[in-house]
Amino acid sequence: DADVTQTPRNRITKTGKRIMLECSQTKGHDRMYWYRQDPGLGLRLIYYSFDVKDINKGEISDGYSVSRQAQAKFSLSLESAIPNQTALYFCATSDFLGRNEQFFGPGTRLTVL
Amino acid sequence: GDSVTQMEGPVTLSEEAFLTINCTYTATGYPSLFWYVQYPGEGLQLLLKATKADDKGSNKGFEATYRKETTSFHLEKGSVQVSDSAVYFCALSDGGATNKLIFGTGTLLAVQP
Numbered sequence: 027d028a029d030v031t032q033t034p035r036n037r038i039t040k041t042g043k044r045i046m047l048e049c050s051q052t053k054g055h056d057r058m059y060w061y062r063q064d065p066g067l068g069l070r071l072i073y074y075s076f077d078v079k080d081i082n083k084g085e086i087s088d089g090y091s092v093s094r095q096a097q098a099k100f101s102l103s104l105e106s107a108i109p110n111q112t113a114l115y116f117c118a119t120s121d122f123l124g125r126n127e128q129f130f131g132p133g134t135r136l137t138v139l
Numbered sequence: 140g141d142s143v144t145q146m147e148g149p150v151t152l153s154e155e156a157f158l159t160i161n162c163t164y165t166a167t168g169y170p171s172l173f174w175y176v177q178y179p180g181e182g183l184q185l186l187l188k189a190t191k192a193d194d195k196g197s198n199k200g201f202e203a204t205y206r207k208e209t210t211s212f213h214l215e216k217g218s219v220q221v222s223d224s225a226v227y228f229c230a231l232s233d234g235g236a237t238n239k240l241i242f243g244t245g246t247l248l249a250v251q252p
Contacts, residue, residue, distance in 0.1 A: 030182070057238060068143075068228060068242035069183075084239070116182055120238050127173065128240055130182035 029053045030131035032117050038137045045104045047134050049117030055129070056122050058100040060084075060092060063114040063133075072115075075100055076122075107138040141166045145229045145243035152219055152250050160214040160246045162203075162229035170231040172196075172205055172212040173240070177226040186214075186227070224250045 030051045039045050049058065056077050061069040061084075071084030073092040081092055089111060093101045104111055114135050118128040146161040164170065171190045175183040187196030192207035201216045212229060229243040 059239075066244055068244040069240075070242075071239055074239065118183075126238065127185040127188060128238070130175075130184070132180075132182045 030117060030119055030129055032115075032131040032134050034134060035132065036135045038139065039107055040139050041108055043107050043138075045107050045136065047102045047115055047117075047136070049100045049102070049131055051098050051100075051117075051119045051129075051131075053119050053121075053129060054097075055119040056097065057120045058094065059118040059120075059128065060090075060100070060102045061116045061118065062086070063116060069116065072102065104136075104138075107136075109138045112136060112138045141170065141231060141233060141241050143229050143231055143241055143243040145227075145246055147244070148226075148247035150246060150248050152248070154221055154250055154252050155218045156250075158214070158216040158219045158223075158248070160227055160229075160248070162212045162214065162243060164210050164212065164229075164231050166210075166231055166233065168233050170233050172203070173230045173232070174201070174203055174212070174214050175228040175230060175242075177228065177245070179225070183228065219248070219250045221250045221252055224248055 033048045059074045060072040063069045075081045075094045078094045091103045117131040120128045142165045173188045174186040176186045177183050187198045189196040189205035195204045203214045226245045228245045230240045
């Protein structure tokens with residue numbers, strides 16, 4: 027089984043709809059991250075969390091919110107989706123040590139019409 | 140702020156050709172440097188990393204050397220295979236409490252038989 031899973035893998039929705047993307051991990055890591063990937067822009071950090079009580083904004087948090095329901099679960103919500111939020115979204119985890127790698131989920135492809 | 144610049148793609152090579160993908164960085168401290176690879180339809184996987192100057196990361200025939208004097212971390216492979224076709228991302232982490240990654244824009248590599 028994959029260590030970091032994301033659901034759904036693909037989603038098409040309409041402008042104004044509320045969408046939730048979910049991430050679960052079995053690695054036992056404290057830190058979790060949400061990124062979005064756009065062609066020509068690489069990955070950009072949306073939110074990150076060190077534990078269930080510690081959530082922080084990344085560089086592009088506007089229009090998004092997150093919830094850390096448990097150590098293993100970190101959800102990303104779009105309260106009112108807009109077309110420029112069409113992107114590939116990745117969840118990642120890492121342990122508490124600095125300079126260590128992050129482990130990525132398979133991604134969710136979101137299309138907002 | 141910290142940033143990563145990598146060569147634009149796509150890079151198209153014949154099987155067994157030599158590969159170089161250039162990556163340079165700007166950072167105020169002493170970052171760790173990473174190369175991640177994204178195969179079609181998948182999430183990112185760590186390919187190699189280096190945590191201090193003059194370190195060489197290597198994996199699966201790929202190598203990159205952390206050059207502080209030129210602020211570079213170029214990815215090389217002596218003989219590419221069709222299975223190496225993927226998007227390659229250079230990234231840095233400042234190693235601080237957040238362990239955030241800053242990514243380059245990615246370079247698509249296409250290897251032809």
